[in-house]
Amino acid sequence: MTTTSRPERDSEASAEPIGHGPVRATTATPDAAQPEADPAPAPADVIPGPPNLAFEKWMGFLSSFVAPVTLITALLFYFGYVSSRTFFAYFGVDVDVLGLSNQAFVMRSPGALFVPLVIALILAAGLVVGHRLLRKRLKNADATVRTRVVAVIAWTGIGLxxxxxxxxxxxxxxGGWELAPLVTPLLLAVGAGLAAYAASTAxxxxxxxxxxxxxxxxxxxxVAGAFWATATLAEWWGRGQARALAADLASLPAVVLDTQERMFPGNDAILFQELEPHEEGQMYRYRYHGLRLLVQGGGRLFLVxxxxxxxxxxxxxxxxxxxRVRFRFFPDADPPG
Incomplete structure (x- = not known):
């Protein structure tokens, strides 16, 4: 009976599914014991790994901030408006009375943004390279050197x-200093950037x-300081374009203007001629030479x-x-008469 009962019990035990039936207590042998985990090192013994300076994360944040097309269009409109306002203000014209469309302001913005955009891209590339070199050095430096470097960057930013x-x-x-409108936002932008870098590193x-x-x-x-500095550059660009144009207006269309009423331009470069009535019903009695078309907008001509x-x-x-207006749309020394 002993020989027959044991196989039955063995077969029942082998057929019993895992995880079901009564739980049997087992005694672990030394061979089956798991290796004992090493005790966690004391906090003082922890060696910090390579510092995650999070520079790429903030660059990614800025790039995602300026990526939407609507925001880029708004920026182009703003800088086009700033440069155009300064340009026409040089000739005594308020840009708001011209009735220019949003597209016109956007089309005027690239010239004002080329220089700051190129400078910003070059600086961004230099910052990425400098960040990687600094991270590599800090990786092999001790905690004292790291703290000292972060403190120098932070205090430099605070000073700026x-x-x-x-x-x-x-x-x-x-305010009378010519470079003050540009230096002030640059100091704030660079200082805030260095302080943010130091705080992120810490x-x-x-x-x-x-x-x-x-x-x-x-x-x-x-970002606000950089925006301010770029707007200042847009103003300078518009003023520079106006001064360059005022030095040589031959590129503007020449205009001969006939009017019904007498005007008094008050400038010796504008020649006045009184027309003889050649036929009955002649409407125009006065003619003016020496004019150039600056811009047309709002149903009006702005002549210089x-x-x-x-x-x-x-x-x-x-x-x-x-x-009555006659134009010549290419520069020459013989405007229409």
Whole structure:
């Protein structure tokens, strides 16, 4: 019976599915024991790995911030408007009365953005290279050197921010300085960028989550400063284009203007001629030479004299039946007469 009962019990035990039936207590042998895990090192013995400076993360944040097409279009419109406003203001014309379309402002923006865009791309490439070199050095440096480097970057950024704030708050004193409108936002932008980089690096070295809001605010301040500086460059570009055009107006279409009523341009470069009535019903009695078409907008012509001077003025005439205009749309020394 013993020999027959054992196989039955063995077969029942082997047929019993795993995880079902009564739980049998087993005693682990020394051979089956798992190797004992090494005790966790004390906090003082932890060697920090390569610092995650999170530079690429913030660059990705900025790129995702400026990526939408609507935002890019809005920026193009703004810088086109700023440069156009400065350009026409040089000739005494308010750009808002021209009635230019949004597309016209966007088309005027690339010239104002080429220089700052190229500079920004070159600086971004240099910052990426510098960041990787610094990260490689900090990887092999001890904690003291890392802390010292972060402190130098942070205090440099704070110093630049303070200098920019002094220029901004004392604008009445430094406003006469020609470079103040550009230096002030650049100091704020560079200072905020360095401070944000130092704060982000310190967070990575500590391995904590504190200070994130400070980094975000500093990054926003850096973007605002860069935006301010770019707007200043757009103003300078528009003013420079206006001065270059005023020095040689031959590229503008020459205009001969006939009017029904007498005008007084007040500029010697504009020649006046009184027309004889050759036929009955002659509407136009006065003719003016020496004019160039600056721009047309809002149903009006904005005309400037051939020779621009500080005392020159821009003539605004309605583009309707009250005037008769003849143009020549290529530069020459013999305008229509």
């Amino acid at each position: 921010i303070l200098a920019g704030l002094v220029l901004a708050l004392l604008w009445g004193v430094f 967070r990575a070295l500590r391995g904590g989550s504190e200070g994130r809001s400070v980094v975000v605010l500093l990054v926003v301040a850096m 004299p051939d020779q621009w001077s500080p005392d020159a003025s821009t003539l605004v005439v309605p583009y309707d039946d009250s005037v």
